[in-house]
Amino acid sequence: DMKVTQMPRYLIKRMGENVLLECGQDMSHETMYWYRQDPGLGLQLIYISYDVDSNSEGDIPKGYRVSRKKREHFSLILDSAKTNQTSVYFCASSLGPGQNTLYFGAGTRLSVL
Amino acid sequence: GEQVEQRPPHLSVREGDSAIIICTYTDSATAYFSWYKQEAGAGLQLLMSVLSNVDRKEEQGLTVLLNKKDKRLSLNLTAAHPGDSAVYFCAASVGDNSKLIWGLGTSLVVNP
Numbered sequence: 259d260m261k262v263t264q265m266p267r268y269l270i271k272r273m274g275e276n277v278l279l280e281c282g283q284d285m286s287h288e289t290m291y292w293y294r295q296d297p298g299l300g301l302q303l304i305y306i307s308y309d310v311d312s313n314s315e316g317d318i319p320k321g322y323r324v325s326r327k328k329r330e331h332f333s334l335i336l337d338s339a340k341t342n343q344t345s346v347y348f349c350a351s352s353l354g355p356g357q358n359t360l361y362f363g364a365g366t367r368l369s370v371l
Numbered sequence: 372g373e374q375v376e377q378r379p380p381h382l383s384v385r386e387g388d389s390a391i392i393i394c395t396y397t398d399s400a401t402a403y404f405s406w407y408k409q410e411a412g413a414g415l416q417l418l419m420s421v422l423s424n425v426d427r428k429e430e431q432g433l434t435v436l437l438n439k440k441d442k443r444l445s446l447n448l449t450a451a452h453p454g455d456s457a458v459y460f461c462a463a464s465v466g467d468n469s470k471l472i473w474g475l476g477t478s479l480v481v482n483p
Contacts, residue, residue: 362414
């Protein structure tokens with residue numbers, strides 16, 4: 259079963275707290291992504307990972323970091339969350355370079371108060 | 372770099388009507404195009420994808436047209452039904468770096 263799983267689905271944090279968003283995929287995909295989605299702004303790429311410990315900044319990496327220690331698992335970390343990081347975060351995966359079909363998780367709705 | 376503009380941002384049609392969404396892009400080297408559907412509260416799902424050497428592709432009531440001269444990609448939902456109500460995104464990729472450039476989405480409502 260081809261699946262991208264995101265945990266948690268909903269999260270409420272206070273400003274300044276640390277946030278960990280987790281993503282797993284069962285397809286042995288090499289490439290994984292973190293996006294955020296905000297009304298009127300579409301999907302913005304935060305980080306892309308080409309494989310274990312091979313991560314690259316996307317278009318809006320500031321305030322975020324990522325970790326990929328296993329191919330099937332990709333984490334997004336917010337150190338000292340800010341209210342403007344309230345958003346819906348999507349993880350996605352693809353087979354590898356040049357394979358542009360993305361498989362998305364259901365998203366994590368994060369509220370930073 | 373590549374830019375993708377999508378229109379309209381909102382579209383309302385009646386059941387059985389066609390719904391057409393258009394994306395324009397700037398980079399003539401764009402090699403890969405795709406359309407995704409996002410239902411309420413869910414992630415995006417691939418609908419169709421085409422390479423730049425394809426002008427037309429049809430699958431299950433969906434038609435994708437690619438006009439390279441005008442740098443325009445369109446998605447036509449023929450005979451839309453309420454289950455097609457969702458947000459639709461186009462995406463384009465220039466090379467093999469696995470980065471997609473996304474349109475801002477079209478919110479489609481199909482009324483019974």
